[in-house]
Ligand code: SF4
């Protein structure tokens with residue numbers, strides 16, 4: 001990705017960027033995410049490990065997509081400028097859902113809280 005704006009997902013004030021104090025928990029184990037097959041293959045091309053949840057009891061937002069449980073950190077997570085960033089930020093193959101997850105948004109806060117509290121992973125984005 002061309003230089004991203006300093007966070008995992010979305011553009012925010014760099015002074016208060018929560019990604020600077022996060023281990024990119026939204027891009028690693030403990031999350032279940034909806035991907036298309038092309039998006040799944042794109043992440044796998046970078047070494048991302050995931051399990052297909054064929055019987056997951058929820059409907060995908062887009063027909064043809066599937067739910068996947070990441071079992072490793074996404075292979076596009078890189079250490080840059082002192083914290084973890086997405087190395088596919090400007091790649092057109094980057095999953096659409098990655099761009100919808102906003103740093104500092106409610107899902108980000110809930111996910112970080114769940115991880116710190118050790119109460120398991122949060123469903124999806
Ligand atoms: S969970 Fe939130 S703070 Fe952490 S990397 Fe993802 S968007 Fe940034």
Ligand code: SF4
Nearest residue numbers: 027074076077086098
């Ligand atoms: S492609 Fe980027 S934003 Fe999406 S899961 Fe991987 S590291 Fe995170």
